[in-house]
Each structure stands twice: as C-alpha cells, then as structure tokens.
Amino acid sequence: MKKELEPAEIQRAFGSESRRQMLEEYFGKAGKVTPANAWKHVYRLLLWTDRTTGLAHCYESDKAQPGRPWYARSLAFHDWVSEGLGAAPGDLGAEVDWLFTRGTERLAAVIARRQAERTGRAAEQRAPYDGRGFPEPGEDPALRESLVREELAPWLPSPPPPAAMRKLTQRIRTHLAQENKRKNLVGEGFEDVLGSLIGRLPGAAKMKVNGRPVLHSLPGFRPPPGNEKPRKVDLAVIGPGKRRVLVSAKWSVRADREEQFGVDFEAYARLEDAGRDFDFVLITNEFDAARLNAACERRRQNATLFTSVVHVNPAGPLAAYGESSRDSAAKLAEHVKSGRLMSLERWLSKLIG
DNA sequence: ATGTGCGAGTATTGTGTCTC
C-alpha cells in the first residue's frame, strides 16, 4: 500500500496521487452520481474555456478563432453546454475546469515550497560569480522591456524596482506554462474521472473498476511472451458474470493515435487466455465528425473494432454542427440516431443494467 | 538523478474543393 500523502507533502500537483485526492474532494460534495448526470460531472471537472475566445473548448484553438468555421460551432456548443450546466454564457468558465483550477492552487504551493528549499543552494552556486553582474534568474529582458517600457511606462510615475519586475515576469511565465500542464491533466485525468464515476454509480459494488491496470492482471489475460513489455489498459471494468470491458479513454482523437486502436486490440486479443469475448470500448470527447465517424466505422476482420463508441454527450457535437449539411455531420447524426455513437449516460446505464 | 513512453494540444504541411 502506497503511503497516504498529506496535501502539504505533494510534489506533483497534477500527479496521480494529487488527482486522486482532488477527485475525492470533489465527489465528497458533488452529490449523487447517476448515469444521467455523469456527463455534467465530466464537464465540471475537465472542460475548460479557451483563453483566446473565452468559449468552451471543443476544437483546436487556432481553428476556433473568430471568423473561422469552428468559432460558430464553439459558440453553439458554448450555448448548449451553458444551458445544460445551468450557467449563464458569461459564467460558464467558473462552472467548469474544477480539476485544473484546484490543481493550479496546489501547484502554486509546490512551487513556493521548492523555491524556498533551493534558495540556499542557488546562493552557493552563484557565489563564485558574485559582483560580476550576472543576470538574475527570471529577468527575461524582452518580456520586461515590451511590457513595461512600451506598454505601462506612460502611466507609471517611476520605473518599478527590479525585484518587482522579476516577480511579475516570473508570474507571467508561470501563467503561460500552466496551460501546458492541462494536456497531462486531461489525458490521465479523463481516465481517473471515468473510473471515479463508474465506482460511484448505484450498483457499482458488483463491479471492479481498475484505472490503468496491467493487462495480465485482469482475469483471463496472460502476460506477453519473452521480453515484450507488459500491456496497460486505460480503464478496465470487470462486471457481474466475469464480463470484461477494456476501455480506451481519449479526451480527443488524432489520426496518428487512431492507428493505435487497432494495434491495442490486436495485442489484447492475442493475450486473451480464457477463450471468452471481451468488450473493447472507446470513450471520448472528440468533436470532429470525421474523426468520430472513423472510430464508429473502424473494422477488424468481420466486425467493428469497438464494441461501443461512447461520447461524453453526443448532443454536444450535434449542437456544434447544428443544421450543417456537410456529409460528415449528416453521417454523425446517423451514428447518434442508430446508437452506434452512444452517450455516456446510456453506456453507464447498460453497464450497471 | 536521468532517460523513455505516453498523454494531450498546437504548429505546420499537404490535399481537396469552390469561386471568380
């Protein structure tokens, strides 16, 4: 058993232990989890607003800029999701992104602690160069010059002291760098969130939920031969009757990662040892119709690759595309209608069935 | 402590389609 870390000991604000604690905290006061409200929890925890547009993120930022096609779709999605979460369009930002917001608070504490620990050592390292005018860490002259001299100087009675400027430039850097950490949080965080949701459903007691388990730790799968490295699964649910569900959880999908689906399945099938079928399920929040269609239609031999393709809420992409007449959008609507692209609600309902 | 693998978003390059 891993040692339980106090929040004050956490070194990785966005790491797995920290995420586990944060989810514990969130669900502690979030009320009951049901298949019907699961998608709202996913969005409250993970959805974020794009800084450049202020809108809920559903597509790559550059393509969602005003005047481009995904700006209209982002507006439509923002409208739809605000409504669904009971927030005014202007207030959605505060309703969502809970994990990242909480994580950055923790991160600030970690950075402060680390800096305090390192100050002494840093002074030693700089000692031999004392008095020679070496640059102070965190100065960033370009940022300083353009920010203060060009933008603020006319309004300032006197130039701010260097220490204040260092603090400012450091804070700006931290702010910008934080956005990168989201990538990691969304990736593994999505798996964590799905696992937490399933584990808190009414009737979850009869299932076993594993986050990122090694494949051969699951019933009916054997270790890979030779020095082949052990396979991991994003999420595994062992249901009643030894039903095995292997979940690939991807917040979004890219062509290069799409190739991986087939490779993963092939490995899972090859290492299956019990001679029984298992479910292979994709859960995603992708919004691009073509990518979703591809996932729905992808085949292996004589069957679809995925037993089910699940979207956090297919009504989202449908709202984004609106009355679009594009082929891919029309096809997407068909997949939703037929149930091939399934809502998280429906999938969870069937799971606890 | 350091290197590798994997997750994600972003940036860039490539391709098809529509308009004038």
Added chain:
DNA sequence: GAGACACAATACTCGCACAT
C-alpha cells in the same frame, strides 16, 4: 487555373510516471 479556404495528416512540444 490561380487563390482562398476548410479539412486532413503529420510533426513537434511539454509534463508526469516509471524504470534504471
């Protein structure tokens, strides 16, 4: 048929986990 545009594929980047 050149240019603009959207869509698609590819390449790159960053941070965390885990193994060495």
